Amino acid sequence: MKTLRSYLGERWVEGAGAPQTLVDPATEEPLAQVSSDGLDLAAALDHARRKGGPSLRALSFAERGNLLKETAKAIQAHRDELLDLAVANGGNTRSDAKFDIDGAIFTLQTYAEIGSSLGTAKFLVDGEGVQLGRSPRFHGQHINVPRHGVAVQINAFNFPAWGLAEKAASALLAGMPVFSKPATSSAMVAHRLMEILVEKKVLPEGALSLLVGAPRDLPALLGAQDVLAFTGSGDTGTRIRALPNIVRESVRVNVEADSLNAAVLGPDAAPGGDMYETFLKDVLRDMTQKAGQKCTAIRRVLVPQAHAATMREDLAEGLKAVRVGNPALEETRMGPLASGSQLADVREGVAKLGAEGKLAFGNAAPLAGKGFFISPVLMEFAKDALAASVHAREVFGPVASLLAYSGKGSDAAAIVARGNGGLVSSLYSEDAAFLEEVVSGIAPYHGRIFLGHPKIEMSPGPGTVLPQLVHGGPGRAGGGEELGGVRGLAFYMQRVALEGSRPVIQKLVGVQSS
Ligand code: NAP
Numbered sequence: 289m290k291t292l293r294s295y296l297g298e299r300w301v302e303g304a305g306a307p308q309t310l311v312d313p314a315t316e317e318p319l320a321q322v323s324s325d326g327l328d329l330a331a332a333l334d335h336a337r338r339k340g341g342p343s344l345r346a347l348s349f350a351e352r353g354n355l356l357k358e359t360a361k362a363i364q365a366h367r368d369e370l371l372d373l374a375v376a377n378g379g380n381t382r383s384d385a386k387f388d389i390d391g392a393i394f395t396l397q398t399y400a401e402i403g404s405s406l407g408t409a410k411f412l413v414d415g416e417g418v419q420l421g422r423s424p425r426f427h428g429q430h431i432n433v434p435r436h437g438v439a440v441q442i443n444a445f446n447f448p449a450w451g452l453a454e455k456a457a458s459a460l461l462a463g464m465p466v467f468s469k470p471a472t473s474s475a476m477v478a479h480r481l482m483e484i485l486v487e488k489k490v491l492p493e494g495a496l497s498l499l500v501g502a503p504r505d506l507p508a509l510l511g512a513q514d515v516l517a518f519t520g521s522g523d524t525g526t527r528i529r530a531l532p533n534i535v536r537e538s539v540r541v542n543v544e545a546d547s548l549n550a551a552v553l554g555p556d557a558a559p560g561g562d563m564y565e566t567f568l569k570d571v572l573r574d575m576t577q578k579a580g581q582k583c584t585a586i587r588r589v590l591v592p593q594a595h596a597a598t599m600r601e602d603l604a605e606g607l608k609a610v611r612v613g614n615p616a617l618e619e620t621r622m623g624p625l626a627s628g629s630q631l632a633d634v635r636e637g638v639a640k641l642g643a644e645g646k647l648a649f650g651n652a653a654p655l656a657g658k659g660f661f662i663s664p665v666l667m668e669f670a671k672d673a674l675a676a677s678v679h680a681r682e683v684f685g686p687v688a689s690l691l692a693y694s695g696k697g698s699d700a701a702a703i704v705a706r707g708n709g710g711l712v713s714s715l716y717s718e719d720a721a722f723l724e725e726v727v728s729g730i731a732p733y734h735g736r737i738f739l740g741h742p743k744i745e746m747s748p749g750p751g752t753v754l755p756q757l758v759h760g761g762p763g764r765a766g767g768g769e770e771l772g773g774v775r776g777l778a779f780y781m782q783r784v785a786l787e788g789s790r791p792v793i794q795k796l797v798g799v800q801s802s
Pocket residue numbers: 442443444445446469470471472473501502503506507519520521522524525527528544545546547582583682684711760765
């Protein structure tokens with residue numbers, strides 16, 4: 289069996305303790321083992337700070353962008369191999385695997401272009417300079433400079449390639465070295481990706497490190513110039529944020545956590561119409577793509593009471609047609625969950641929802657044979673039921689809940705807001721007054737609002753995170769923000785105000801005096 293090694297301090301190193309075993313979630317066949325015990329994480333972080341940081345900071349944005357372009361090219365050259373690994377170790381269908389690997393390539397390419405557009409500068413000038421006193425000579429200007437620490441990036445199991453790439457792209461372009469830690473259960477893709485980049489020598493020494501296996505005390509080793517970008521469960525995020533060194537040293541932490549994303553059908557979108565069909569298609573895709581293990585997947589399906597019964601029937605019919613099975617087979621539409629613990633967690637979640645709602649399609653019963661399979665599950669809640677679980681429990685699998693509402697925008701907004709902060713919610717309507725009411729009601733609770741429309745060609749739906757737009761959300765979603773084009777760099781940079789003589793400052797930052 290393959291042993292996965294970590295890439296720390298510019299070498300491949302192997303942990304010494306009892307290994308964890310990575311399996312194929314469709315067959316439970318062991319594929320690889322990994323341990324991080326005994327690895328010197330403090331020395332590895334220091335190496336990244338001392339070697340990677342200065343090398344990256346010496347480069348312009350265009351040059352750093354070029355590194356990202358080469359990174360994307362290297363991954364593209366090994367795309368098929370990475371897709372196969374995502375199928376084997378992630379339980380991904382080929383289409384799910386493309387979502388992860390192609391998403392990684394696209395995000396790197398997008399940030400490469402941003403780098404190119406920022407040109408020869410090495411730091412960012414933030415806004416216009418301001419006159420500070422009566423004399424125009426007294427002047428202020430904000431700039432953003434790369435932090436001098438290391439960017440530790442901890443990822444969830446569901447997107448091993450995209451998770452690594454989307455975080456690394458922003459940090460590397462900003463000028464910070466990256467120390468990436470994929471989730472253990474699906475680490476084979478991230479590990480191979482790292483092997484490819486090391487073989488091709490794409491990045492300068494110390495710019496990218498990879499820790500596979502348990503995180504051990506990694507967050508506890510960070511200091512004031514370091515940053516920590518975490519994606520995973522809200523519980524782990526909360527634990528990390530409360531660590532004494534994180535609090536004492538004011539270590540900058542970004543948390544991307546759980547979310548009860550809602551999709552709202554407007555009262556104008558009658559069954560059979562194009563808007564209704566678009567809504568149906570997006571809900572079905574989100575429930576089953578990656579077996580529902582997407583932080584942005586639709587969990588709460590809000591439909592006007594008048595159309596709720598029709599929607600239930602249409603969703604049930606669509607879900608019935610989903611072929612669940614070995615993701616390596618072409619006819620399979622939905623693969624297994626990523627791990628045994630994930631399956632147990634989803635079953636428990638469905639039972640919790642079932643205490644307040646009822647099953648409208650499927651159940652969480654075990655399927656015969658090996659593998660962590662489950663059929664899609666649609667729950668239904670009575671109109672105006674004050675069910676707590678549906679607004680509090682994210683069931684991270686192919687599970688969604690149908691909620692009828694009055695058809696009024698204010699009611700829809702109030703129900704959505706009960707999720708207490710989310711990554712994305714989506715609205716499907718052409719009624720301008722309804723849209724305005726719901727958007728203004730739910731915008732403060734979200735990082736993104738998707739306005740579905742049948743005329744958007746090849747619409748990816750709300751579940752796809754695009755690098756040009758911010759990803760993250762308040763409250764339950766962790767309060768974080770990533771991506772969003774050049775905005776994504778801010779987390780890895782220090783904003784500093786320069787205050788003094790106008791010509792001196794303008795010369796320093798390279799702004800033409802007017
Ligand atoms: P998790 O158990 O919190 O693990 C996430 C990552 O944190 C893994 O790499 C894990 O390593 C690591 N980790 C665990 N304990 C840690 C600790 N004490 N210190 C530092 N790192 C630690 O979450 P998960 O089960 O992998 O992911 C599922 C959850 O992630 C879902 O709730 C989902 O909503 C959320 N998610 C959110 C987003 C988003 O963008 N908002 C995206 C994807 C997933 P090991 O694997 O080695 O334990």
